[in-house]
Amino acid sequence: MLTAARLGAAALSAALLTGVAAAPALADVPTPVVPDGLYGKSDPTYDGVWRQSLALTALAGAKVTPADSAVGWLTGQQCEDGGWPSFRAAGAACDAKFEDSNATSVAVQALIALGGHKDAVDKGVQWLKANQNADGSWAYNPGNPGDANSTGLAVNALLAAGADPAGVAKAGRSAYDGLALYQLGCTAPADQRGAFAYQPAAQGGALAPNGLATGQAALAAVGGHLPVATTARTDAAPRALACPDPSAAAVPRADSGEAVTAYLTAQLAAGGGHLTQTLPGAAPAPDYTATAWAALSLIQSGHPQQAEGSVDWLLEEGGAWTKNGGDAGATASLLLVTQAAHRDTAAATGQLTALGPAPKATEAPTAAATTKPKGDNSTGQYWLIGIGLLVGIGGGLLLSLQRKRSQRL
Known part of the structure; x- marks a missing residue:
C-alpha cells in the first residue's frame, strides 16, 4: 500500500514515490461496477482487496460480525494459486501478472483476524513464500525488484500466520534479510539512521528515507501485524541506533525495531505529531497513511506514549483523510489506530459499518476500549x-x- 487512496497498482504508486513505473499498466481496464459486498463506493480497481481487508480486520477488532457477502467477496478474489490481485471483476479469470503481494498480505491478515479460513490463509502464505525474491525481499508484482513496503507487509502476514520470517528464505536470504536491505544504517546521516527507503533500485541504489516506507516497514521490524493488539509498554524512549562502527551500513536485526521507532519518534515530534509527504511538483503535505502506520508501529513496539500525539492528530485532522468517513480504506485504518491506542472507537466503527453491507451482529464496545489511557489514574479513582x-x-x-x-x- 503506497498511497492513501491506494492507487493500487505498483506502476502508479512507484510513479508517485520515485517517478519510475514498476508494474503492468492497468489504464485499459474498464471501470468496474462496485460489488454489493464491498466496503466503499469508489472505483475498486486499484484498492478493492486492500480496503476490504483493512475493513474486515478493523471490524473484527470492533467485535462486528460482517455480512457473509463481505467475507465471501474477499475470499472470492483469491486465485487458485493462492494470491490476490488488487481487484478482479466478477467472472473474470485470474491473471498471474496482476496478483500482488500487498493485496495478498493484507487479505491473509484479514482472514486470520476473522477466523475460520485456514485453507485460504495457508494458500496465501504459500503464494508469498513462492514469490519471494532471491534477496529475501518481495516486490509488489512478482518478477520485479523488491521494495520496503511490500517486504514489510509480507513479513506482517507471515507473523500473523505464525510463520517465523527468519525461516522463510530464498537462496539463503531470509525475509528479515530482505527487509534489512532498505533500512538506513550507520553510514547515513545521524538524523536518518533507522529510516527505511522505498526502493533503492529505482534510485540508482541509494537509500533515501521515505515516510510511508518507514511507517509500513516499521511494523514488520518490531515484529507486528494487523490488527495491533499489544498491551506492552516501555517507559523509556526508543534508543537511536548506536554506531560504534560508523562504516556499518547494515542495521543488525536485533537493533532494527528500536532504530526505526527512534527515527519515527523524532520525525513525528518535528512534524507536530504527523509525517509529511513531498511529491514531485507538489508542496509538502501531511501524510495520514504514513502517520497511521507509524503510530501502529510505535504502539506495537511498546512505546504507546510516543504515539499519543499522532493518534490525537489523526483523530482531530483525519476528516480530510477519511473524507468524513466516506473512504473505506482510510476509515478502516483510523479504526485500527484507535483500537490499538485504546481510544473511543464508536464513531469510526459506525462510519465503516455504514460503508458496507449490514453486519450480522455487533457487540457494544467495552469501557476499556473507549478510554484514552493517561498513565496512572489511581489518584483520580481515590478522589x-x-x-x-x-x-x-x-x-x-x-x-x-x-x-x-x-x-x-
Missing part, C-alpha cells in the same frame, strides 16, 4: 471513591436528622 463516601455519609446524617426532627414533632 472519586472519597467523594462517594462523603456523599454517602452526608446523606446518612441528613436522614438521621430528619428522623430525629420528626420524632420531636
Whole structure:
C-alpha cells in the first residue's frame, strides 16, 4: 500500500514515490461496477482487496460480525494459486501478472483476524513464500525488484500466520534479510539512521528515507501485524541506533525495531505529531497513511506514549483523510489506530459499518476500549471513591436528622 487512496497498482504508486513505473499498466481496464459486498463506493480497481481487508480486520477488532457477502467477496478474489490481485471483476479469470503481494498480505491478515479460513490463509502464505525474491525481499508484482513496503507487509502476514520470517528464505536470504536491505544504517546521516527507503533500485541504489516506507516497514521490524493488539509498554524512549562502527551500513536485526521507532519518534515530534509527504511538483503535505502506520508501529513496539500525539492528530485532522468517513480504506485504518491506542472507537466503527453491507451482529464496545489511557489514574479513582463516601455519609446524617426532627414533632 503506497498511497492513501491506494492507487493500487505498483506502476502508479512507484510513479508517485520515485517517478519510475514498476508494474503492468492497468489504464485499459474498464471501470468496474462496485460489488454489493464491498466496503466503499469508489472505483475498486486499484484498492478493492486492500480496503476490504483493512475493513474486515478493523471490524473484527470492533467485535462486528460482517455480512457473509463481505467475507465471501474477499475470499472470492483469491486465485487458485493462492494470491490476490488488487481487484478482479466478477467472472473474470485470474491473471498471474496482476496478483500482488500487498493485496495478498493484507487479505491473509484479514482472514486470520476473522477466523475460520485456514485453507485460504495457508494458500496465501504459500503464494508469498513462492514469490519471494532471491534477496529475501518481495516486490509488489512478482518478477520485479523488491521494495520496503511490500517486504514489510509480507513479513506482517507471515507473523500473523505464525510463520517465523527468519525461516522463510530464498537462496539463503531470509525475509528479515530482505527487509534489512532498505533500512538506513550507520553510514547515513545521524538524523536518518533507522529510516527505511522505498526502493533503492529505482534510485540508482541509494537509500533515501521515505515516510510511508518507514511507517509500513516499521511494523514488520518490531515484529507486528494487523490488527495491533499489544498491551506492552516501555517507559523509556526508543534508543537511536548506536554506531560504534560508523562504516556499518547494515542495521543488525536485533537493533532494527528500536532504530526505526527512534527515527519515527523524532520525525513525528518535528512534524507536530504527523509525517509529511513531498511529491514531485507538489508542496509538502501531511501524510495520514504514513502517520497511521507509524503510530501502529510505535504502539506495537511498546512505546504507546510516543504515539499519543499522532493518534490525537489523526483523530482531530483525519476528516480530510477519511473524507468524513466516506473512504473505506482510510476509515478502516483510523479504526485500527484507535483500537490499538485504546481510544473511543464508536464513531469510526459506525462510519465503516455504514460503508458496507449490514453486519450480522455487533457487540457494544467495552469501557476499556473507549478510554484514552493517561498513565496512572489511581489518584483520580481515590478522589472519586472519597467523594462517594462523603456523599454517602452526608446523606446518612441528613436522614438521621430528619428522623430525629420528626420524632420531636
